Amino acid sequence: SNSIHVFGHANPVSYNPPSNSIFQLDQLLPNNITILYSERPEPKVSYIHVLNSQNERIDNNDFKIIGQDERGASVSLDSTKLSSGAYTISWLILSKDDGHITKGSYVFSITDPLSTTNTTTNETNKFIEKTIIDKVNLEFEIIPLTAGDINTFTVTLKNEMGKPIDNIKNVIMQVNNKEQNIGPIIANLKKVENGIYNTTGAYLSQEGQWNIKITVQRTGEYDLNHSFDIVVPSK
Numbered sequence: 001s002n003s004i005h006v007f008g009h010a011n012p013v014s015y016n017p018p019s020n021s022i023f024q025l026d027q028l029l030p031n032n033i034t035i036l037y038s039e040r041p042e043p044k045v046s047y048i049h050v051l052n053s054q055n056e057r058i059d060n061n062d063f064k065i066i067g068q069d070e071r072g073a074s075v076s077l078d079s080t081k082l083s084s085g086a087y088t089i090s091w092l093i094l095s096k097d098d099g100h101i102t103k104g105s106y107v108f109s110i111t112d113p114l115s116t117t118n119t120t121t122n123e124t125n126k127f128i129e130k131t132i133i134d135k136v137n138l139e140f141e142i143i144p145l146t147a148g149d150i151n152t153f154t155v156t157l158k159n160e161m162g163k164p165i166d167n168i169k170n171v172i173m174q175v176n177n178k179e180q181n182i183g184p185i186i187a188n189l190k191k192v193e194n195g196i197y198n199t200t201g202a203y204l205s206q207e208g209q210w211n212i213k214i215t216v217q218r219t220g221e222y223d224l225n226h227s228f229d230i231v232v233p234s235k
Contacts, residue, residue, distance in 0.1 A: 009102045010039035010095035013071075019106040020187075020201040022150070024113050029082050033059070033089055034066070034074040041065060041073050045094035045101075048075040053085040053148035053206055053234075055180055070096075084112040086148040086202035088182050105185045109150060109202040129212075133224045135160055140214060140226075147207035147232045154198040155189055155214060157224075164195025170217040171197040177210050207234040 016034040023029055033048055043065050050059040058081040066072040073093070087110070092103040127145040131138050139156040153173060157165040168191075176183030182205070189197035204210055209231050216224040 009098055009100040010037045010041065010093045011102065012036065012091070012104065013038055015089075015106060017108050019108070021108040023108065023110045025084055025110055026113060029079065029110065030077060030108070031079060032074050032076040034072060035089075035091060036067070036072045037093060037095075038071070039093075039095040039097040040070045042094040042096045043073075046073060046092060048073055048089060048091045050075065050077060051088045051090070051180070051182075051206070052081065052083075053087075055206055056081070058082065058087070082110060084110050084115065086205040088180075088185075088205040090182055105182045107185060107202050107205050109148075111150075127230060129226075129228055129230075131226050133226060134222065136165055136216075136224055137162075138214065138216070138224065138226055140212075142204075142230075145204075145230075145232060147204055147234045148202060149204075149235065150200060150202050151204060152198060152200045153187070153189070153203070154192075154196065155216070157195045157197075157216060164193070165218075166194050167219040167221065168195070168197070168216060169219055170215075172215045172217070173199065173203075174213045174215070175203050175210055176213075177206060177208060179208055180206055182206070183211075204232045207232050 013036045017030045052058050059075045063075050066074050090105040094101050125144040127142040129140040137158045141154045143152050155171050171189040173187045174184045185203050187199045189199045211229050213227040
């Protein structure tokens with residue numbers, strides 16, 4: 001998806017494992033993280049950190065530059081620390097080519113197929129944010145609102161008469177956790193039907209305060225932007 005290219009400078013071209021991947025505990029788990037960039041990272045400054053839901057580092061702190069064109073970076077994982085839960089990969093790159101620093105994060109998760117608890121049945125634990133921007137009613141919903149869980153994020157857009165908005169090009173969500181220096185994690189929401197867009201993933205990978213920014217790009221009109229903070233509880 002083109003959702004990663006929001007920032008100019010050294011951008012991630014590909015992630016391995018891919019953003020938002022889901023692994024099962026009884027399958028082959030990733031043993032390293034590799035990110036390919038559009039420019040060459042400077043290894044003295046750049047890093048890739050991998051955190052579990054408890055904010056503990058589970059990488060081996062062995063950042064290295066790979067690839068013939070020196071645009072890849074990788075770090076290996078401590079396999080003894082991989083269990084079910086959400087993992088946040090946060091990276092920072094100083095580009096050797098233009099001297100700029102860029103940073104970002106993405107997530108993958110590991111599920112336990114033997115675990116019988118199904119959190120999605122807990123309908124009470126959900127979050128709704130409503131606002132009106134430029135005469136558009138924006139409703140944002142997270143179910144279930146739980147840290148380190150696979151959550152569903154839904155944006156509903158209607159006009160003053162309650163009719164779905166139909167001139168939408170993209171709905172983009174950015175999440176940041178400033179306390180833990182996570183983010184921005186960027187997701188392009190998919191169209192479900194006119195005026196309704198959603199995405200699923202463990203984007204809120206840890207408990208604590210997160211900032212969420214929704215950007216709605218429209219044809220022939222200004223973007224709609226809405227930013228707010230929420231506190232995400234643990235399981």
